[in-house]
Amino acid sequence: xxxxxxxxxxxxxxxxxxxxxxxxxxxxxxxxxxxxxxxxxxxxxxxxxxxxxxxxxxxxxxxxxxxxxxxxxxxxxxxxxxxxxxxxxxxxxxxxxxxxxxxxxxxxxxxxxxxxxxxxxxxxxxxxxxxxxxxxxxxxxxxxxxxxxxxxxxxxxxxxxxxxxxxxxxxxx
Ligand SMILES: [Cu+2]
Numbered sequence: 001x002x003x004x005x006x007x008x009x010x011x012x013x014x015x016x017x018x019x020x021x022x023x024x025x026x027x028x029x030x031x032x033x034x035x036x037x038x039x040x041x042x043x044x045x046x047x048x049x050x051x052x053x054x055x056x057x058x059x060x061x062x063x064x065x066x067x068x069x070x071x072x073x074x075x076x077x078x079x080x081x082x083x084x085x086x087x088x089x090x091x092x093x094x095x096x097x098x099x100x101x102x103x104x105x106x107x108x109x110x111x112x113x114x115x116x117x118x119x120x121x122x123x124x125x126x127x128x129x130x131x132x133x134x135x136x137x138x139x140x141x142x143x144x145x146x147x148x149x150x151x152x153x154x155x156x157x158x159x160x161x162x163x164x165x166x167x168x169x170x171x172x173x
Contacts, residue, residue: 045072045139052088054079054132056161058154061168068144075127076135083131088161089114090127090138092154092170095146097122099153099162106157114157124152146172 050073051059065071075090093099105116113129125140146152149172156166 043070045070047072047074049074049076050090051076051078052130052156052166053077054081054086056156056164056166058090058156058166058168063154063168063170064173065142065170066173067142067146067148070139070141072137072139073125073127074135074137075130077130077132080132083113083129083134085131087113087129087131087158088156088166089129089158090154091115091123091157092125092140092152093122094124095143095150095152097153099155099167103155103157103162107159109157114159129158142170142172148172 046065046069048060048063048071052075063071063073073090073092075088077088079086079088081087091102093102102116102119102122105119106114109116115123115126124143125138127136127138128134130136151169151171154168154170155162158166
């Protein structure tokens, strides 16, 4: 009788899949999964969509945010030119960084998609360089110690695009 019962139980467990819950070896992985996916455990950053095209303008030229706030900026290139001919990026500089000096250094940084490595410390967040039809997103946190009223510049570092007006500011509330 015992043997039949044992076989029967094994068949029931196999059919319903309940046996998976009984194995101690499965417990850590199964216990960990819901924690990662549970709503409310991850902060969802505020999303800001910035569009660019073959015209030399960001669709958003002023972003207001709180110190310490996490933002997700999505850059969308609605133009048609390939990135080698007329790419666009979105580079947010740290407070106090010189945008003109950064853009000048970027001209010589074609190999790194116009992100000059020597001035990496100036950059708070950046997207990739995008050709027409491409998009990229970047998540970052506004420095918690940024003073209210202070501003950070963002720009496109493709050669001459800053001078043509591809810039904006992130203002701290
Ligand atoms: Cu550009």
